[in-house]
Amino acid sequence: MSPSNAERIDWIAVDWGTSNLRAWGMVDDRAVATVTAPTGMGGLERHQFEPALLAAIEPWLSADRTIEVVACGMVGARQGWQEVPYVSVPTEPIVASAMQQVATSDSRISVSIIHGLSQTEPADVMRGEETQIAGLLAQEPDFTGVACLPGTHSKWARIEAGRVVSFRTFMTGELFALLAKQSVLRHSMAGSDKLHDAVFDDAVRVVAERPADLSSLLFGIRAAGLVGGPNNLDARSRLSGLLIGTELVAMQQGWSGGEVVLIGADQLADRYSRGLQALGGTARIVDAQTCTLAGLVASRNRLLEAR
């Protein structure tokens, strides 16, 4: 970032999750600088949030003005900087009046945190994904349909007329990490993150036929290594396929009606797309970080309109 850019930055967008903080220096709706820090919400006590933010964005601050910061993600959770209550669906993904300003010691910043979304029946919550959905709608205002946001806790949201009507969370990503790293299956998982496509597709189809068998099919990965000899690439592919396949068959009503928009990145979004194809569905991938930034821009615009 050049000094001339720093002088022009007029607000700061922040995506502050459990593991990382990412900030963008903005000129109107355009990012002209970015910084990432490992100071995620998960490792911070309440009094450490302001210093962590200042450390990341210090070069963009100046003593003679107060710069606006808009943040989304786990920073607004109960264990975050300040708990910002959820807004219940059905709702527009971003509600300006539900965003909250946080008191700061440093007068060079004025920080607003975006609320998450909640659902009562069945109980569900999201925090951060609402901003990505707002970003999708900023790019495609007429979008109606189902968006899937793969991740540690993947979300499926039904979107109609600019509103999130309902949503559902699956622990698929967290189960994958626990099983691959900490269960008896870890013995079969060493090696690269690459996947064997045919094994993945087969696992998706097998578990879709009989989803109740999941924990038996999982142990089968270990047993296959003991009975037939280990094959770590196959084992990893099968684990991924079994878990994603179970999620996809549970959401079949959601995706069988038309194309799913996958708000994701890299290998994980590709796998969901592959899995949907294996079951006869179709998906389109929209870049997650682009959606996050577009959603932060939309949120800031809502704040400006509300003033």
Place this chain on the structure above:
Amino acid sequence: MSPSNAERIDWIAVDWGTSNLRAWGMVDDRAVATVTAPTGMGGLERHQFEPALLAAIEPWLSADRTIEVVACGMVGARQGWQEVPYVSVPTEPIVASAMQQVATSDSRISVSIIHGLSQTEPADVMRGEETQIAGLLAQEPDFTGVACLPGTHSKWARIEAGRVVSFRTFMTGELFALLAKQSVLRHSMAGSDKLHDAVFDDAVRVVAERPADLSSLLFGIRAAGLVGGPNNLDARSRLSGLLIGTELVAMQQGWSGGEVVLIGADQLADRYSRGLQALGGTARIVDAQTCTLAGLVASRNRLLEAR
């Protein structure tokens, strides 16, 4: 144990699992002394098995004779004292010719380790449970039907005419431990091990209706705590019911034909029994440790017959 018993002990039965070693001093088919040590196979290098065994059974040994030791469990696994290959089903649970003697430095003991069982299609393995099944058959030689052995990796075995015809493993217990202690659900799990029966039963029935929804129903436990306020007793009961319910519905063909024998103990066997009742099945609990000891006795008798 009195010294007079020690003098009379003529062989030693050992259940040597991942976490613990339990030994019984035997007079014919009767245990007259027992000892438990925390030296499970999981914490031992190969050269540490003999010293660990000797430390546990030293009081029963004397310099002027060689005493027979018969051991079952993970001691015979690849990472155990000596790998004893599996016997493929269909088979009698114990095959004397497949048991293996281990070389020892100490001439006061002569150690035989029981094989496990394996299945090729679908791939599956057990090690230790074959001895419990042999114990069930020693007590009920005409038993035909399905036995369920709940645990970290629960097993369901189809038994006919004294033979294990086929079996299936579920990772249910390991999933429960991972989710309760290491996942986002851990925040809802503090407190006692007691369960709320009605919540457990309801969870069993809910997941039996839609087993593919498991990972979404699991996240619902966390979401219910965030949206409706925490209730740790309910959360723990629900987690247990969702996981056991999924296993039970997968095995419905196995238990819908008649009474299941649960080879188990304490709360876990009770929960499987409750779960089966919630879905319209019936179960009878047979004490696991009694079966283990009876199976070790049967194994030793097979060895004697084979000589």
